[in-house]
Amino acid sequence: xxxxxxxxxxxxxxxxxxxSAWTCGSKISAEFRELITDYHNSVRSxxxxxxxxxxxxxxxxxxxxxxxxxxxxxxTCRRADEKISISQCTSYYIKAWDCELEKLAEKIAADEDFDxxxxxxxxxxxxxxxxxxNFELNYYQDINKSLKRWNYEVREFGQTDPKNLYxxxxxxxxxxxxxxxxxxxxxxxxxxxxxxxxVCVYDM
Numbered sequence: 001x002x003x004x005x006x007x008x009x010x011x012x013x014x015x016x017x018x019x020s021a022w023t024c025g026s027k028i029s030a031e032f033r034e035l036i037t038d039y040h041n042s043v044r045s046x047x048x049x050x051x052x053x054x055x056x057x058x059x060x061x062x063x064x065x066x067x068x069x070x071x072x073x074x075x076t077c078r079r080a081d082e083k084i085s086i087s088q089c090t091s092y093y094i095k096a097w098d099c100e101l102e103k104l105a106e107k108i109a110a111d112e113d114f115d116x117x118x119x120x121x122x123x124x125x126x127x128x129x130x131x132x133x134n135f136e137l138n139y140y141q142d143i144n145k146s147l148k149r150w151n152y153e154v155r156e157f158g159q160t161d162p163k164n165l166y167x168x169x170x171x172x173x174x175x176x177x178x179x180x181x182x183x184x185x186x187x188x189x190x191x192x193x194x195x196x197x198x199v200c201v202y203d204m
Contacts (some may be wrong), residue, residue: 024103026103031140036187057152100186108124125200130195132194137194153172182204
């Protein structure tokens with residue numbers, strides 16, 4: 001199924017994820033959540049400012065992208081030291097990491113036959129990695145490589161639409177990372193022997 005995804009961008013500030021105060025009670029540590037969210041925001045920031053590499057040159061800058069940030073909301077939205085209502089929150093101050101999406105990602109990773117169409121309108125990125133018997137798994141390195149693989153699709157295959165519309169299946173993982181209206185994310189992994197499956201689910 002080909003999805004038409006449009007990048008819509010907002011202004012970006014230099015924010016760093018911080019997950020030390022909460023947990024989904026799962027295998028994903030605060031450090032992994034920080035790595036994953038910061039990587040996504042780095043990609044989205046580059047797109048917003050017209051700095052993301054294309055196959056040739058740079059991608060066109062987007063105009064109204066939501067930043068996926070690490071603020072956890074409990075009825076209020078934090079901006080600096082003040083609290084404002086959810087209805088007043090800008091796209092900077094949204095709940096980025098969703099525990100339900102993380103649980104769904106873990107379920108998808110563990111099931112080779114999972115029907116991805118069943119999670120529509122959500123979308124999922126999946127990366128499988130298998131190592132030789134004598135190679136020790138390094139979760140941090142493997143997850144980072146998966147994120148880079150998704151990001152680098154646009155550098156390998158190229159995007160030519162001036163409006164940043166993505167219709168090419170070869171760019172699907174990158175488009176999911178960069179989709180302008182993604183405001184929540186949840187990722188997890190499943191290990192089987194020396195193989196690792198890493199999945200991120202996006203709220204679209």
